[in-house]
Structures are given as C-alpha cells and as structure tokens.
Amino acid sequence: MNNVNSDGILTIKNLSKSFGGIKAVNDLSFSITEGHIHAVIGPNGAGKSTVFNLITGVFMPDNGEVRFKNRNITSMRTDHVAKAGISRTFQNIRLFPEMTVFETVLMGTYLITGGKVFPALFLTKNFRNNEKAAKERVEEILHFVGLWDMRDEYAAKLSYGNQRRVEIARALAMNPQLLLLDEPTAGMNPQETKELMDLFSLVNKQGITILIIAHDMNLVNVLSDQITVINFGEKLAEGPPKMIHNHPAVIEAYMGRAEANA
Numbered sequence: 001m002n003n004v005n006s007d008g009i010l011t012i013k014n015l016s017k018s019f020g021g022i023k024a025v026n027d028l029s030f031s032i033t034e035g036h037i038h039a040v041i042g043p044n045g046a047g048k049s050t051v052f053n054l055i056t057g058v059f060m061p062d063n064g065e066v067r068f069k070n071r072n073i074t075s076m077r078t079d080h081v082a083k084a085g086i087s088r089t090f091q092n093i094r095l096f097p098e099m100t101v102f103e104t105v106l107m108g109t110y111l112i113t114g115g116k117v118f119p120a121l122f123l124t125k126n127f128r129n130n131e132k133a134a135k136e137r138v139e140e141i142l143h144f145v146g147l148w149d150m151r152d153e154y155a156a157k158l159s160y161g162n163q164r165r166v167e168i169a170r171a172l173a174m175n176p177q178l179l180l181l182d183e184p185t186a187g188m189n190p191q192e193t194k195e196l197m198d199l200f201s202l203v204n205k206q207g208i209t210i211l212i213i214a215h216d217m218n219l220v221n222v223l224s225d226q227i228t229v230i231n232f233g234e235k236l237a238e239g240p241p242k243m244i245h246n247h248p249a250v251i252e253a254y255m256g257r258a259e260a261n262a
C-alpha cells in the first residue's frame with residue numbers, strides 16, 4: 001500500500017498524526033501526478049482534513065514527509081507553503097464580512113505585491129507597478145470565475161455558491177501550481193455543484209493540479225483522474241474512479257456494511 005510514485009508533483013510518505021489517543025492519519029502515503037485532479041475520499045472522521053492541514057503546515061506530522069516538486073516541505077510555515085505554490089480553500093468558508101469581492105481576491109495577490117508596509121506607505125514606483133499588476137490579475141480571475149459583475153459587493157453577503165467562488169478566486173490569486181479544495185461543494189444545491197465542477201475542470205485545464213476532498217461519490221467519479229480512499233487515517237484503496245467505484249472494501253467503509261451486502 002505504501003508504494004508511491006515519487007515523481008508526482010506532491011508526494012506524501014508514511015505520514016502520521018495523532019491527537020491524544022486518536023490516530024487521525026496513520027502511516028499514509030500517496031502521490032499526485034502533475035496535471036491531474038486527484039480526490040481524497042473517506043467517511044466522516046477518516047482524516048481527510050488532517051491530511052490537508054499536514055500538507056499546508058497547519059499541523060506538524062508526528063512522522064513522515066511531504067514533498068512538493070521534489071522539495072521537502074514537511075512542517076513548513078503555511079505562508080511559505082503558499083509561496084511554494086500550494087493554495088487551498090477551507091471546508092467552512094472563511095471570508096471577512098467587511099471586504100468586497102475585489103478586495104478579498106486582491107488579498108490573495110499579496111504574494112505578488114509582497115504586502116510590505118513601507119513601499120505601500122511611500123507609494124514607491126515598484127509598489128505602484130506591483131499593485132497595478134495585482135489589480136489586473138484580480139480582474140482576470142474575477143472574469144474567469146464569473147464574479148466580475150459582483151466585484152463591489154460584500155463577499156460574505158453573496159449566495160453560498162458564489163462565496164465559494166470568491167474563495168477559489170482568492171486561492172487562484174496566489175498563482176498556485178497545486179490547489180487543495182476541502183469539500184468545496186458541501187451544502188451546495190445540485191445546480192451550484194454542477195457549476196463548480198465545471199469551474200474545477202476549467203481551472204485544471206489551465207494547468208493547475210487539483211487535490212480535492214469530497215463526500216460526493218458522483219462528483220469525484222466524474223471529475224477525478226485518481227482517487228485515494230482513506231479510513232481511520234489509513235489508505236484503503238487507490239485507483240481511477242471506475243476501479244474505486246466497485247471496490248468492495250470502499251463500498252463497505254464508505255456506505256456501510258448493509259449496502260455492501262445488498
């Protein structure tokens with residue numbers, strides 16, 4: 001189970017993390033191929049969000065390694081992980097109530113502008129050039145995600161589906177090579193889900209590799225190239241959607257023993 005392709009854009013090797021007595025992630029290894037949409041699925045409490053938090057430096061692993069583009073990023077600070085080229089959205093949408101859509105996405109470009117106080121205060125030429133480039137980038141992204149007409153509205157007042165788009169736009173503003181999406185369609189209606197799936201495909205076609213956590217089997221079956229199934233923090237199965245869909249251990253873990261036997 002722990003054989004991993006170490007040529008992937010992101011490789012996790014023997015990763016473990018416990019909280020008290022709970023092994024949230026247990027000796028987990030997998031690798032994501034550049035350009036793929038890779039899904040991580042599993043029942044509630046399986047350890048999916050913990051994996052994201054270990055990749056992005058929110059938690060330090062007890063054991064194991066995270067490599068991004070052949071660079072060891074294990075336990076790297078979250079802002080350094082973002083600068084290295086990994087950005088993410090959260091399971092619970094995190095938006096500032098007093099910021100417009102444009103301002104929120106502009107925040108994501110601080111990696112381009114540097115976000116430094118001195119040049120901002122004295123409006124240095126460099127700062128103005130960076131600021132102009134950042135605003136142009138935000139405009140481009142807002143058109144891309146379909147939010148340009150809502151740019152001056154408060155982000156937190158938009159529909160749930162559009163709030164999620166703002167989060168995705170903010171993540172894209174950081175120019176990621178790898179985008180991590182933690183249950184991006186949770187709480188969405190079928191129409192919003194369909195539209196977001198189309199958006200993820202478009203993002204992927206721009207050359208951005210995607211790692212997505214999802215509960216919705218249909219979503220991952222349609223969207224992903226590869227699926228890693230985890231349960232109790234361990235890898236249960238891995239493969240393309242067709243293989244995972246019919247995997248008895250996955251059906252049992254994911255949908256319950258009764259359905260597996262039906």
Ligand SMILES: Nc1ncnc2c1ncn2[C@@H]1O[C@H](COP(=O)(O)OP(=O)(O)OP(=O)(O)O)[C@@H](O)[C@H]1O
Nearest residue numbers: 019022023024042043044045046047048049050051
């Ligand atoms: N900060 C924490 N402190 C203590 N326990 C935690 C913490 N984060 C996660 N856990 C525990 O680790 C286990 C894995 O949780 P995690 O949130 O990673 O699972 P998940 O697969 O993302 O679940 P869900 O699908 O419900 O979001 C759970 O038992 C959870 O209670």
